[in-house]
Amino acid sequence: MLGFGADRLRADMNRLLALLFHQGVLDEQFLQLQQLQDETSPNFVSEVVTIYFRESEKLLTNLRELLSDRDFSDYKKMGIHLNHFMGSSSSIGAKRVKNVCVAFRAASEQNNRLGCFRALELLEHEYCYLKNKLHEFLQMEQQRIMGAGARYPIQN
């Protein structure tokens, strides 16, 4: 019976969210995003998160390229990327990623190259974890929607 599957999915989704909240990976801003989703914008969360993934990966690539350069000294540029990353992370409720950005930026302000390397590794790790979990969440959401009679357009 579809109903049973949908309930189970919802329970799993809630459990996943609860875990992510407990771990401090997400904060209440993510709930705010969910509140912005309705019949007029039924894939809002998925759309925003997808944009966030795309932008974040570009930022991480830029950061790694900057730091890999032996003659690197453009900490200001690094700060700009980090500000951007901090902002978008806080906009979707990605609390831990945002906090690592804050520490990363502190290291860059002190021109601490080694500190920056460490922060970048941590950032990549946190981002990777967040991405996997959000991906899981969105897949369950998609299944739930489809199970509900494909009322919503299927998102590729």
Place this chain on the structure above:
Amino acid sequence: MEGFNHSGIVETDQELHVLAVDDSLVDRKVIERLLKISSCKVTVVDSGRRALQYLGLDGDKNSVGFNGLKVNLIITDYWMPGMTGYELLKKIKESSTFKEIPVVIMSSENVLPRINRCLEEGAEEFIVKPVKLSDVKRLKDYIMREEIEVEDINQRKGSSTSQGALKRKLDETHHDNENENDDDDILFSSAPSSPLSTLSSSPLNSPSRRLKTSEDDDDYSD
């Protein structure tokens, strides 16, 4: 203005038109949705330059000026490449056409010197990101009230008294809400200028979450 609601709820036949400025695509998407869900018309641009272009303020001699829908509120990110939100704020306040439009600055950090600078330059409010629905609602209520007061003044020059009645209803509604929501009182006094001047001295446990005082200096030079 026709057909106002007798239950005391403010209804206008106009939606607020908000110009939102942010270089981050994620943030643009979120702010657009926040505004739309709050029944505002939204124009979103990705830079201060484009905002000025939209308003016809970019100094282009071929520009015919502003032909679009009247803008009731400008909400802009602080940190943007090219032109910061602060610089955009200054340009708007320097313009005779647009200086009356309320400008709200958003930033992911609550740096007190930065906040003060923006408020001194005439920003209506400084919001620490992430922006929430409650922020938008509060802004909207405030702007609507201001708009209606302006219309009220204009109408009174005519012979119509309906506008005055609407404003009185508005005041009643406001007073009813006063006890429930102290935020409104702190942030939006009836004085038209800088309603936030009282806020910077508010106690640390003030209901406003925006101005948790920070000892950090503004490290970034403009």
